[in-house]
Amino acid sequence: MDIQYVDTYELTRVGQEVRGQAPIDRFERLLEDLPEQAGTMVSWAIKGEMDSFGQRFLQVHVRAAPMLECQRCMKPFEWAVDSRNRLQVVKSEADLDAGDAADTDPDDVIERILGSQRLDVLALVEDEIILCLPYVPKHDVCPSLPELLEEEPGSDSVRPSPFAVLDQLKKD
Numbered sequence: 460m461d462i463q464y465v466d467t468y469e470l471t472r473v474g475q476e477v478r479g480q481a482p483i484d485r486f487e488r489l490l491e492d493l494p495e496q497a498g499t500m501v502s503w504a505i506k507g508e509m510d511s512f513g514q515r516f517l518q519v520h521v522r523a524a525p526m527l528e529c530q531r532c533m534k535p536f537e538w539a540v541d542s543r544n545r546l547q548v549v550k551s552e553a554d555l556d557a558g559d560a561a562d563t564d565p566d567d568v569i570e571r572i573l574g575s576q577r578l579d580v581l582a583l584v585e586d587e588i589i590l591c592l593p594y595v596p597k598h599d600v601c602p603s604l605p606e607l608l609e610e611e612p613g614s615d616s617v618r619p620s621p622f623a624v625l626d627q628l629k630k631d
């Protein structure tokens with residue numbers, strides 16, 4: 460199954476779900492600043508919904524495993540993305556910004572996308588993955604740092620021995 464486009468109106472009207480997979484190498488915009496990838500697959504599911512007010516939504520679930528470059532040790536590592544997002548489908552550009560009351564908590568504002576009979580699914584999936592990337596990618600614990608610490612010889616010799624310190628105290 461290789462779905463590239465969906466009709467958001469049809470999807471939300473019938474509450475249909477579509478799923479697909481694509482090799483991560485296909486997401487050129489995502490990979491622009493990333494190191495070499497490990498040939499993983501990106502999988503996604505998009506489900507249409509319509510509420511009782513006739514508002515249309517897409518439930519987007521994306522799973523991916525892009526390789527990022529750690530900004531501390533400069534080694535590549537896998538970043539697991541498992542993202543669920545709910546987008547409101549609107550009919551016009553004007554609707555994209557409409558309805559945001561000034562006192563609304565920005566966290567409560569639902570993301571909107573423009574409805575289309577030919578929504579580019581991979582572009583939507585790519586946006587979702589990009590949103591999940593850390594601003595400064597880093598290992599939790601860099602694998603090479605402990606080695607570096609061990610390799611540092613003679614660090615003990617700089618420190619005065621506890622006995623030398625005691626001798627000094629006795630003299631005073």
Ligand SMILES: [Zn+2]
Pocket residue numbers: 529530531532533534597598600601602
């Ligand atoms: Zn690292």
